[in-house]
Amino acid sequence: LPANEVAAVKDTWNHIKHDEVAILEAVFKAYPDIQARFPKFAGKSLDSIKGSADFAVHASRIVSFFSEYISFLGVENTQPAIKTILNELGQSHRNRGVTKAQFEEFHQALMSYLKSHNMWNADIAHAWDDAFDKMYFVVFSAL
Ligand code: HEM
Numbered sequence: 001l002p003a004n005e006v007a008a009v010k011d012t013w014n015h016i017k018h019d020e021v022a023i024l025e026a027v028f029k030a031y032p033d034i035q036a037r038f039p040k041f042a043g044k045s046l047d048s049i050k051g052s053a054d055f056a057v058h059a060s061r062i063v064s065f066f067s068e069y070i071s072f073l074g075v076e077n078t079q080p081a082i083k084t085i086l087n088e089l090g091q092s093h094r095n096r097g098v099t100k101a102q103f104e105e106f107h108q109a110l111m112s113y114l115k116s117h118n119m120w121n122a123d124i125a126h127a128w129d130d131a132f133d134k135m136y137f138v139v140f141s142a143l
Contacts, residue, residue, distance in 0.1 A: 001134065005127035006074035012118045012128070013070050017063055019117070024059035025050050027109040034102055034109075065089065069135060083138055090142025100140055107132050 001009070016023065028035040028046055036042045040054050049055050068085065072078040093103075111128060118124070 001073055001127070001130055003074060004123075005130055008124045008127040009073060009131045010070060012114055012124055013066065016114060016117050017067055019113075020059035020063045021050060021056055023063060023110065023113055024055065026113045027106060030109040030112065031102070031105040034105060037096060037098060037102070070131070073131065086135060086138035087142045090139040093139075094143045098143070100136075100143060103136060103139065103143070107136070 025046060028041070035046070038058070040058075041049050065085075069082065072082045111125070111132075114120075114128065115125070
């Protein structure tokens with residue numbers, strides 16, 4: 001990723017990375033089929049689960065994963081480490097039957113959240129699309 005895109009991704013991520021629960025809530029609200037994949041959350045109302053410890057733990061796992069991925073962007077010699085964590089993510093989600101279409105839904109939901117909680121423009125959107133493309137290129141190869 002070019003340096004200006006890395007900066008845009010890091011800056012906008014830093015604005016929302018503490019909204020762990022709100023991010024997962026936004027994803028589940030927009031795409032109930034994602035919620036339905038979770039044995040702990042399937043079939044329950046979002047309002048009844050969003051305050052639970054299980055929900056907070058999972059929200060934190062997802063946000064931490066993105067923080068790790070983003071922390072590697074623009075740093076030299078991190079390609080092998082990035083590839084390893086993305087491959088593991090693809091494999092663990094393949095084992096749960098998660099589809100590429102659902103990963104794309106997740107992408108859309110996270111982008112909407114980012115957009116509504118940051119000063120937004122086309123360059124920032126493009127930077128995030130590149131960051132997701134780079135991420136999903138590896139994840140999908142393992143899915
Ligand atoms: C678990 C991250 C997308 C369903 C996890 C974990 C992480 C994670 C870090 C815990 C470690 C592991 O088991 O691998 C992410 C990221 C995503 C993503 C970064 C998008 C880029 C999705 C989608 C679905 C999904 C789209 C469903 C449609 C699950 C389920 C678990 C899980 C069911 C197991 C939860 C449990 O039983 O504790 N995810 N995930 N994930 N993820 Fe994802």
